[in-house]
Amino acid sequence: MLNAESGSESEGSGSSPELECGFSGRLKQAIGARSVLSFAKECGISDSLVRKYLAGSHPGLDKAVVMARVAGVSLEWLATGEGSSDKGAQTPAKQGFAGGEIDLDLLESVAATTLQELETRRIHLEPAAQARLLRVLYRHFASRHEQPDHDTVSNIIDLAAYR
Incomplete structure (x- = not known):
């Protein structure tokens, strides 16, 4: 994830424990009742990598985008905790053009x-x-x-x- 202060990419090293805990907590919330294995499979990444993120490592932007999309949450919320976690409460594949279901x-x-x-x-x-x-x-x-x-x-x- 991009470090907001330095602009550099980090994988959890040198970032504050509070931020790591925040991201991992939001990721856990985004995964919801799904298993880590099924979520990782939907994202196209390994379950061991998802477990690293849940333990406090930060993903790169490419992985964060995929995880937010699959989880149906906004990237801003997943990455920073700001804004709404609700991205229309649906993934793009299910989201309608006006926020409703697609017929x-x-x-x-x-x-x-x-x-x-x-x-x-x-x-x-x-x-x-x-x-x-x-x-x-x-x-x-x-x-x-x-x-x-x-x-x-x-x-x-x-x-x-x-x-």
Whole structure:
């Protein structure tokens, strides 16, 4: 973790016991009822490394980001204890666009309809542009509690200048 005073990376050496205890306590809270082994597996790191962090070592930024994401907490809270531990109370994979649950059936329907419309109209979009378009369309249909139809999808593609 970056040491706020020196700007250097530390793995627990030379940092105060109070900070180590704080981080390890927050990590334990973030892990919750999961086993260390299952949490480590979800993070893609070894359980022995997670145990080192629980014992007081500090992770590098890359590991902290992954652990915060998997635990569904904010990186700021995990790293510093400041801010809210709640990152919408959900991991990004489950977090909706407005903080609610994603309707996966609706998302699948929006994606299928949109991709079919793009193919029919022979419109090629880069992946990032496709993702933005799908996000706009999903928000539109989710806010209206409607299923996607080709006319509306086509109109939104035109309005968004994805042509």
